Amino acid sequence: MKIPDSLKRYGLAKVFDYLDKDPMNNMGKVMELVNKFAGDTLDRQRAAFDRVIKDEDSCWHQLIEKVWTQTDPDVLKTVFNNFFVNANLVGWPKQEKMREKYGCNIPWAILLDPTSACNLHCTGCWAAEYGNKLNLTFDEIDSIITQGKEMGVYMYIYTGGEPLVRKKDLIALCEKHSDCQFLSFTNATLIDEAFANEMLRVKNFIPAISVEGFESATDGRRGNGTYQKVIQAMAILKEKHLPFGLSCCYTSQNLDSISSYEFIDQMIQWGARFVWYFHYMPVGNDAVPELLPNPEQREFMYHRIREIRATKPIFAMDFQNDAEYVGGCIAGGRRYLHPATVRFLRSGRLTPRQQETFDWPRLRGYTYGNLMRVLESPQEQCVVCQKGEYGWDGWAGTYMEIHPEEKVCALIMTAQIDRENDCARRMLRNGIYRWVL
Ligand code: SF4
Secondary structure, eight states: OOOOHHHHHHHHHHHHHHHHHSHHHHHHHHHHHHHHHHTTTTHHHHHHHHHHHHOTTSHHHHHHHHHHHHSOHHHHHHHIIIIIIIIIIIHHHHHHHHHHHHTSOOOSEEEEOSBSOOSOOOTTOTHHHHTTOOBOOHHHHHHHHHHHHHTTOOEEEEOSSOGGGGHHHHHHHHHHTTTSEEEEEEOSTTOOHHHHHHHHHHOOEEEEEEEOSSHHHHHHHHOTTHHHHHHHHHHHHHHTTOOOEEEEEEOTTTHHHHTSHHHHHHHHHHTOSEEEEEEOOOOSTTOOGGGSOOHHHHHHHHHHHHHHHHHSSSEEEETTTOGGGGTSOSSSSSSSSOHHHHHHHHSOOOOHHHHHHOOOGGGTTEEEOSSSEEESOGGGSSSSOOTTOEEEEOTTSOEEEEETTTTEEEEEOOOOSOTTOOHHHHHHHHHHHHHHO
């Protein structure tokens, strides 16, 4: 039986009230009810949640207990409704329907930059290059959110620039879209008593505060005095029982300190409920490639993030190393190409006359679809591949191919001047396929 959204919301609001009376004891019973409503939505995540609420020694159990008992009750109720109910239980099925209807991806969350302006000038940040030139107007952001909700999207994430340069607009948007959850990456230097009071009033705004490690690391990249301002902002939020998290960019220079247990314990003490790690990406003319973590450092971080999650009462995520938990890259590569789009790209479009004159020896056996080279007669090619392989080649030899039958993708990057001689690439391809398939 399909349960209307209004009834889901009403039922879950009652559940929240029940839960609030004795959170940790009643949570198991609540999950049983949620599982009934949710069908197969987020089933893996719910199963994991079921396990931790039964285990009192688990760091996750402790984290949930903290969130429930140390967050402002009205804010907690709003986050429960907006994030848990709207963005997931109500929003997800609606998104699925829209994906089917429009034949394209509908995101779970929409990430947008209200402005490229920032009040800081951190080393290696692209924001300084754009300055305050790029801004979305209030109406544009409002329109994005309004359209998003029609498609079932209730989660909005601000990046920048520094989003809080527009703090009045952001609060007004929280107020106008009180059924959505907003999360903002921020350097936190603009969070003061007055803004925290506004957060308490609207209840649906959560900051993810950037820190680079302890004082010398943070000030070294973000400027003198930044660390103390950030500490001050977190103290205000903690005192008002407002939820917040941290955003940590790890570089070749700060990795050891930012991933140390000493620093993790400090984050917990500050009152952060989650930490989101990213590794430094050099972007723009003033980027500093030396800050990129090396392969050993990245591997270390892959394991460290899992240790933190298993032992500390803070929800730690790594944007680059946790793709397996969100079904692959959330930015691209997933649901970007609907099967109908792929069919369109691969459908042969050459007329019989064009096909007849399509006579490049290295593409014998191929035809062209809408943009993609598609293999029709493998027997005409001296390569190991099956009918239906498709892809694209760049002029200097960069070559992308997808083998739907074997579920293999390959990207071969070359800068080859003599394109007529494809022998080396074919040998490489054949070698790889014989090994992989
Ligand atoms: S605070 Fe963020 S946006 Fe601003 S300069 Fe630093 S890294 Fe860039």
